Amino acid sequence: xxxxxxxxxxxxxxxxxxxxxxxxxxxxxxxxxxxxxxxxxxxxxxxxxxxxxxxxxxxxxxxxxxxxxxxxxxxxxxxxxxxxxxxxxxxxxxxxxxxxxxxxxxxxxxxxxxxxxxxxxxxxxxxxxxxxxxxxxxxxxxxxxxxxxxxxxxxxxxxxxxxxxxxxxxxxxxxxxxxxxxxxxxxxxxxxxxxxxxxxxxxxxxxxxxxxxxxxxxxxxxxxxx
Amino acid sequence: xxxxxxxxxxxxxxxxxxxxxxxxxxxxxxxxxxxxxxxxxxxxxxxxxxxxxxxxxxxxxxxxxxxxxxxxxxxxxxxxxxxxxxxxxxxxxxxxxxxxxxxxxxxxxxxxxxxxxxxxxxxxxxxxxxxxxxxxxxxxxxxxxxxxxxxxxxxxxxxxxxxxxxxxxxxxxxxxxxxxxxxxxxxxxxxxxxxxxxxxxxxxxxxxxxxxxxxxxxxxxxxxxxxxxxxxxxxxxxxxxxxxxxxxxxxxxxxxxxxxxxxxxxxxxxxxxx
Numbered sequence: 039x040x041x042x043x044x045x046x047x048x049x050x051x052x053x054x055x056x057x058x059x060x061x062x063x064x065x066x067x068x069x070x071x072x073x074x075x076x077x078x079x080x081x082x083x084x085x086x087x088x089x090x091x092x093x094x095x096x097x098x099x100x101x102x103x104x105x106x107x108x109x110x111x112x113x114x115x116x117x118x119x120x121x122x123x124x125x126x127x128x129x130x131x132x133x134x135x136x137x138x139x140x141x142x143x144x145x146x147x148x149x150x151x152x153x154x155x156x157x158x159x160x161x162x163x164x165x166x167x168x169x170x171x172x173x174x175x176x177x178x179x180x181x182x183x184x185x186x187x188x189x190x191x192x193x194x195x196x197x198x199x200x201x202x203x204x205x206x207x208x209x210x211x212x213x214x215x216x217x218x219x220x221x222x223x224x225x226x227x228x229x230x231x232x233x234x235x236x237x238x239x240x241x242x243x244x245x246x247x248x249x250x251x252x253x254x255x256x257x258x259x260x261x262x263x264x
Numbered sequence: 265x266x267x268x269x270x271x272x273x274x275x276x277x278x279x280x281x282x283x284x285x286x287x288x289x290x291x292x293x294x295x296x297x298x299x300x301x302x303x304x305x306x307x308x309x310x311x312x313x314x315x316x317x318x319x320x321x322x323x324x325x326x327x328x329x330x331x332x333x334x335x336x337x338x339x340x341x342x343x344x345x346x347x348x349x350x351x352x353x354x355x356x357x358x359x360x361x362x363x364x365x366x367x368x369x370x371x372x373x374x375x376x377x378x379x380x381x382x383x384x385x386x387x388x389x390x391x392x393x394x395x396x397x398x399x400x401x402x403x404x405x406x407x408x409x410x411x412x413x414x415x416x417x418x419x420x421x422x423x424x425x426x427x428x429x430x431x432x433x434x435x436x437x438x439x440x441x442x443x444x445x446x447x448x449x450x451x452x453x454x455x456x457x458x459x460x461x462x463x464x465x466x467x468x469x470x471x472x473x474x475x476x477x478x479x480x481x482x483x484x485x486x487x488x489x490x491x492x493x494x495x496x497x498x499x500x501x502x503x504x505x506x507x508x509x510x511x512x513x514x515x516x517x518x519x520x521x522x523x524x525x526x527x528x529x530x531x532x533x534x535x536x537x538x
Contacts, residue, residue, distance in 0.1 A: 171368040245363040254380030
């Protein structure tokens with residue numbers, strides 16, 4: 039397989055596993071790990087609102103620096119923290135920030151990017167320093183509707199499962215690769231596996247729905263709010 | 265008067281996408297407290313039949329199904345009280361535990377079903393304790409299901425259905441891919457459920473466990489119709505029939521200078537050497 043594709047697959051798999059499913063940081067000792075999940079969610083809401091409503095670049099810079107300091111005090115490696123935060127920034131900002139750069143000037147674009155970076159930093163800090171199931175319980179206890187928490191939890195769980203399936207397919211391919219496998223063939227393989235995973239996820243979502251029904255889950259009752 | 269017939273199936277057929285036939289005109293009756301094994305080769309329609317029995321798939325064509333004497337159709341489930349009654353009485357353990365375990369901890373899995381049934385917190389707590397102990401899950405309650413082994417996931421899936429205390433339990437290949445100790449654990453769990461007088465229907469290819477979990481065997485043929493329905497002992501002793509339906513296979517080996525052939529599976533302890 040082309041080295042580029044091979045490295046991209048391995049890198050993406052590692053990133054997802056580390057970013058979404060590792061609870062290593064949540065289990066280490068640090069300032070944020072010693073705070074209860076509910077208190078963390080309350081503080082998160084406070085900082086998110088602060089970051090969203092301020093129009094001062096200085097305040098945003100201070101908030102961002104504060105999140106970085108909290109990361110350091112919680113045993114989060116700074117490079118890892120930067121990677122986690124800045125991986126998502128282009129996803130959220132590119133569509134808005136690039137036109138803003140030309141239409142409203144660099145200051146507006148900077149304000150926007152800094153605002154997103156600060157918000158993402160706080161969200162990342164809370165999620166990586168709190169075990170997943172405790173975070174979901176805390177969301178429930180502060181009144182987030184059960185259906186949202188359930189969907190969030192299922193998304194997390196089945197993303198993990200599909201990543202595992204993809205990893206196994208990748209290993210199965212590697213185990214049989216003895217000859218040449220060009221970059222083009224590699225790309226074709228990745229595309230076909232994406233289609234396969236998509237079909238598989240559809241099938242799995244149907245099965246999960248049936249399993250929910252079988253265990254008494256009543257979607258109509260939920261939608262009626264009963 | 266109490267209805268002793270749990271299921272009454274009359275000429276049930278089912279096809280996936282309208283063209284891949286999975287069940288062909290299946291008719292049978294299953295009584296209260298019966299322990300039934302559904303045997304059949306891959307693709308013989310066992311899992312589809314279980315899904316129909318769980319009313320997760322509905323019969324197509326002219327066939328019909330009754331549950332405790334009441335007709336079960338897709339429309340029946342628009343009636344909330346029927347829906348609740350049926351789901352509280354029928355529990356199904358899926359072949360793939362991953363689709364069944366969607367909560368963030370083992371404890372939440374056990375709580376989910378009873379909670380949906382609207383039971384009180386005290387009752388739920390009692391059931392969680394009872395069935396987690398029965399299935400040996402005490403040390404796993406705080407764990408996320410995705411981090412469990414295949415056998416542990418299966419035990420959690422069974423306990424999560426047991427916690428609903430259904431009257432009918434449907435199990436789809438419960439022992440597939442499990443180690444012997446876990447299989448033993450499962451058989452004991454199923455046995456405990458049977459002692460309460462509940463109906464247990466197990467789809468399996470593992471004919472070693474059939475004698476322990478069923479009194480009656482229904483064999484699905486490769487034409488997706490019922491090939492045989494009889495007492496477990498009679499069916500399991502009919503090696504020619506089992507071989508014909510791809511449930512055992514002939515196996516030749518040597519004892520000193522004599523080569524002999526016999527079905528490779530030993531469904532009963534007194535298998536003959538032909």
